[in-house]
Amino acid sequence: MLDLLHSRRQRGAFLYPGAEIRAPDDARRGRAERVSMEGQIKAAVEVGRFRLAITAGVFALAFCVIAVRLVDLMALNGGEAAARMAAGGGAPVEAVVQRGDILDRNGEILATNLPTVNLYADATKVLDPDETAARLVKVLPDIPFETARRKLASGLTFTYLRRNLTPLEMDQVNRLGLPGLDFEPAERRVYPHGRLAAHVLGATDVDNRGIAGIERAFDARLGEDNRSVRLSLDIRVQHAVHDVLSQAVDRFRAIAGAAVVADVRTGEILALVSLPDYDPAGYGQAAKDARFNRATLGVFEMGSTFKLLNTALGLEEGGLRLSDGFDASEPLRMAGYTIRDYHPENRWLSIPEILVHSSNIGSARLALSVGGPAQKAFLDRLGLLSPLSIELPEAGEPLVPDPWRPINTVTISYGHGIAVTPLHLVNAVTPLVNGGLSRPATLLHRPPEAVDPGRRVVSERTSAAMRDLMRRVVTDGTGRNADVPGYRIGGKTGTAEKVVGRGYREKALMPSFIAAFPIDAPQYVVLATLDEPQGLPETHNFATAGWNAAPTVGAIIARIAPLLGVMPSLEAMANQEDIRLVAARRAAGATE
Amino acid sequence: MIRMLMRGGGAVVWAVLALVAATGLFLLKYEVQALETELAGIEQANERHREAIHVLRAEWSYMNQPGRLQTLASDHLDLVPVSPERVTVIDALPFRPRASAEPQRTEPPARPPRVLNPGEADAIPVPGRKPTIVADMGRR
Structure with a gap:
C-alpha cells in the first residue's frame, strides 16, 4: 500500500502545462515548482490554503462537538446519571407504606401498614359470570356466591370483589386464570398486639382513615404527613x-373493668386498659359495649376514693391539721338524706382516722367546715370539673351538680353526686402524691427535656401528709389487701353504688382502688376499677373495693414494679421473714 | 521518502486513532449500560428489602407479644416473675468480712436447715441455727 502511494506520487507530480519540458527529471522538479509559484498565482494559492484551514477548523470543531456529545450520550447517558445523582443524593428515601406507624415508648410497633392486594373485577371482560363466580368462591369461600355473581354480571368496569388478599389467596386466584379479575396494590392496617391496647389505638376504616382513638386523633399526622407517633404506653x-385486670374481671364475675397506670413525674400514661375490649382489626364487628372506653369516656361516681381529695381540701384550704377531727358518732341528716358509715366507729374521728376507716360522716363534716365554694374551686383546680384533656377523641365530660348545694358538698366529699372519668381521678390524685404539681395526662412519649414543668395545685406539705395517710390506709385501713411486701404502696379504696335510673342500687357496686408507689417517693399511680363484681366465698361474700379492687392493684404493682425498675425497700422486706415463719408455723400446726 | 510516509501516514494514524476511540467509546457504553442495569437491579433489591424489613418488623412485634412470650416462657422455661426479695443493688450487698489475725471463734458445727414435714414436696424450710451452710462448706 505504501508502495502504491509512493508510485502514485511519482507519477502524478503536478506540472503546469509546458513545465514538464523544463523538468525532465525528479531532481529538478521542486525547483521548477518554486519557480512557477510567483506573484499572483502564489497569492491565490495562499487564499485557497487559508480558506481550507478555516474550513478544516470549522469541521474539526464540529467533529469535536460530535465527539463530546458521543461520549456524553454513550458514557454518561446524556446527563441522566448526573441528574439522578444530584436528585438521589439529598432526597429522603420514599416511605414503604402510606400511613405512619404507632409505636410504644420503647419503639415497639403497635400499629403499622402492610402491603397487600385488593381483588377487583372488570365485569365487561368477564366471559361467564356464573362460572367465574362459582370458581372464585371455591378459592375465596368467604365471598357469598350471589354477591360475586351479581358483581361479575353488573357490567361495571371496576368493582371490588375482596380487599386484602394474602399472597396465597392471590396465587390461587391467579391460577384460576379467569379473565376480568385483576389485582390492585393496597395496604392494610395491622395491629400486631391485637386487642392489647385497643382502646388507646382506636381503629381505622377500610380506606385506612382513623375512626377512633389515636388513629383518629392523629389522623393527619399518620396519614397525610406519614409520620409515626410514639406513645407513652x-x-x-x-x-x-x-392480664391482671382480665383475671380479676373473670374471678369476681364483673361485667367490666378499667385500669390506668400513670407516671406521676411526667403525666405520661404507661398503661390504659378498658374491659371488655375489641380487636382493632375488627372494630366494625365489635359490640358497642366493647368499643366503649371506660377509662377516658365513661363517667362514674368514683366513691370513697374522693375522700383523698376531700382530705387534701381540708389540709390545703380548710387550714386543718392532722390532729383535728370531727364527730362521727351519729349519722348526719341533711335535706332528707341520712349519711351513714359503712364501717361505723360511732365516735370522734381524727382526720387520719376518717380516711383510714373511710368515714362518710367525718368526710361530710369536714367538707361542710371548709364550705361548698372552696370545695368547688379546689376540685376545679384539680381538673375534675372540666372535660378530660387527653389525646383521644373519646374524652369524657364530668357530670357536675348545678347549682352546688350543701347536700352536693356533702355527697361529693365521699365521691357521690359527681361523675368523672377514671382518668380524671388519676389526674387529680397525682399532684397529691408528687409534691403538688399537676401536669396534663398525656398518651405521647415525653423525652425528659420536654416534660411539662407542672402547675402547683397543693403545697409540698399537703402532698407529704397525703402520702403518709395513703400508706396508713394500706397498712391499717381498708386497703390492706393491696399491700405488696417490698413495694411501699399507699392508696385508697372506693366503693360506689351504681346509679340505676334515678336511684342507687345497693347490690350494684363499682369498687375502685387508687394507689401510688413507692409511697415515700412516688413514681407511679395505679387505678383499677371493676363494674359489679360479685362477692365470693373467699372474700366473705363482700364485693367492696377492699376485697377485689385493692388486691387487683396489688397484683398489678407486683407485676409492673420490676418492669419499671422500682427498687423494693430492704426494711419492708425485713418483715417478710416474720410472715414466712408464721406461714411455717401454720404449716407445722396443720401436720400435728 | 520518510516525509511522504509521514504525510500519508498522518491520515492512517488519525484513522486508527478514530477507530480506537470509537471502539473504546462503544466498549465504555456497554460497560455503562451493564452498570446501569446492575444499579437498577440493586435499587429494586433495595426497595424489596426495605419492604421486607417493614414486614419483618411488624412480624417481630407480632412474635413479641408479651402474652405469647409469657405462654412460651411458662411452657418451656423454669422461670417465674421476680419477687421483690430477689431484687437488690450492688451497693446494698455487705462486704466480705475481713480476715483478722485473731484466732477464729469456734463456731458450733453447721447443721442442715430443719425441714418441717419431711418427705412432702412443699416442705417449708425453717431457718436453723446456722443457715450459712454453703459458706461453711466452702471454707472447709
Whole structure:
C-alpha cells in the first residue's frame, strides 16, 4: 500500500502545462515548482490554503462537538446519571407504606401498614359470570356466591370483589386464570398486639382513615404527613395490667373493668386498659359495649376514693391539721338524706382516722367546715370539673351538680353526686402524691427535656401528709389487701353504688382502688376499677373495693414494679421473714 | 521518502486513532449500560428489602407479644416473675468480712436447715441455727 502511494506520487507530480519540458527529471522538479509559484498565482494559492484551514477548523470543531456529545450520550447517558445523582443524593428515601406507624415508648410497633392486594373485577371482560363466580368462591369461600355473581354480571368496569388478599389467596386466584379479575396494590392496617391496647389505638376504616382513638386523633399526622407517633404506653406494662385486670374481671364475675397506670413525674400514661375490649382489626364487628372506653369516656361516681381529695381540701384550704377531727358518732341528716358509715366507729374521728376507716360522716363534716365554694374551686383546680384533656377523641365530660348545694358538698366529699372519668381521678390524685404539681395526662412519649414543668395545685406539705395517710390506709385501713411486701404502696379504696335510673342500687357496686408507689417517693399511680363484681366465698361474700379492687392493684404493682425498675425497700422486706415463719408455723400446726 | 510516509501516514494514524476511540467509546457504553442495569437491579433489591424489613418488623412485634412470650416462657422455661426479695443493688450487698489475725471463734458445727414435714414436696424450710451452710462448706 505504501508502495502504491509512493508510485502514485511519482507519477502524478503536478506540472503546469509546458513545465514538464523544463523538468525532465525528479531532481529538478521542486525547483521548477518554486519557480512557477510567483506573484499572483502564489497569492491565490495562499487564499485557497487559508480558506481550507478555516474550513478544516470549522469541521474539526464540529467533529469535536460530535465527539463530546458521543461520549456524553454513550458514557454518561446524556446527563441522566448526573441528574439522578444530584436528585438521589439529598432526597429522603420514599416511605414503604402510606400511613405512619404507632409505636410504644420503647419503639415497639403497635400499629403499622402492610402491603397487600385488593381483588377487583372488570365485569365487561368477564366471559361467564356464573362460572367465574362459582370458581372464585371455591378459592375465596368467604365471598357469598350471589354477591360475586351479581358483581361479575353488573357490567361495571371496576368493582371490588375482596380487599386484602394474602399472597396465597392471590396465587390461587391467579391460577384460576379467569379473565376480568385483576389485582390492585393496597395496604392494610395491622395491629400486631391485637386487642392489647385497643382502646388507646382506636381503629381505622377500610380506606385506612382513623375512626377512633389515636388513629383518629392523629389522623393527619399518620396519614397525610406519614409520620409515626410514639406513645407513652409501655406494651409490657400494658400487658401486665391487661392480664391482671382480665383475671380479676373473670374471678369476681364483673361485667367490666378499667385500669390506668400513670407516671406521676411526667403525666405520661404507661398503661390504659378498658374491659371488655375489641380487636382493632375488627372494630366494625365489635359490640358497642366493647368499643366503649371506660377509662377516658365513661363517667362514674368514683366513691370513697374522693375522700383523698376531700382530705387534701381540708389540709390545703380548710387550714386543718392532722390532729383535728370531727364527730362521727351519729349519722348526719341533711335535706332528707341520712349519711351513714359503712364501717361505723360511732365516735370522734381524727382526720387520719376518717380516711383510714373511710368515714362518710367525718368526710361530710369536714367538707361542710371548709364550705361548698372552696370545695368547688379546689376540685376545679384539680381538673375534675372540666372535660378530660387527653389525646383521644373519646374524652369524657364530668357530670357536675348545678347549682352546688350543701347536700352536693356533702355527697361529693365521699365521691357521690359527681361523675368523672377514671382518668380524671388519676389526674387529680397525682399532684397529691408528687409534691403538688399537676401536669396534663398525656398518651405521647415525653423525652425528659420536654416534660411539662407542672402547675402547683397543693403545697409540698399537703402532698407529704397525703402520702403518709395513703400508706396508713394500706397498712391499717381498708386497703390492706393491696399491700405488696417490698413495694411501699399507699392508696385508697372506693366503693360506689351504681346509679340505676334515678336511684342507687345497693347490690350494684363499682369498687375502685387508687394507689401510688413507692409511697415515700412516688413514681407511679395505679387505678383499677371493676363494674359489679360479685362477692365470693373467699372474700366473705363482700364485693367492696377492699376485697377485689385493692388486691387487683396489688397484683398489678407486683407485676409492673420490676418492669419499671422500682427498687423494693430492704426494711419492708425485713418483715417478710416474720410472715414466712408464721406461714411455717401454720404449716407445722396443720401436720400435728 | 520518510516525509511522504509521514504525510500519508498522518491520515492512517488519525484513522486508527478514530477507530480506537470509537471502539473504546462503544466498549465504555456497554460497560455503562451493564452498570446501569446492575444499579437498577440493586435499587429494586433495595426497595424489596426495605419492604421486607417493614414486614419483618411488624412480624417481630407480632412474635413479641408479651402474652405469647409469657405462654412460651411458662411452657418451656423454669422461670417465674421476680419477687421483690430477689431484687437488690450492688451497693446494698455487705462486704466480705475481713480476715483478722485473731484466732477464729469456734463456731458450733453447721447443721442442715430443719425441714418441717419431711418427705412432702412443699416442705417449708425453717431457718436453723446456722443457715450459712454453703459458706461453711466452702471454707472447709
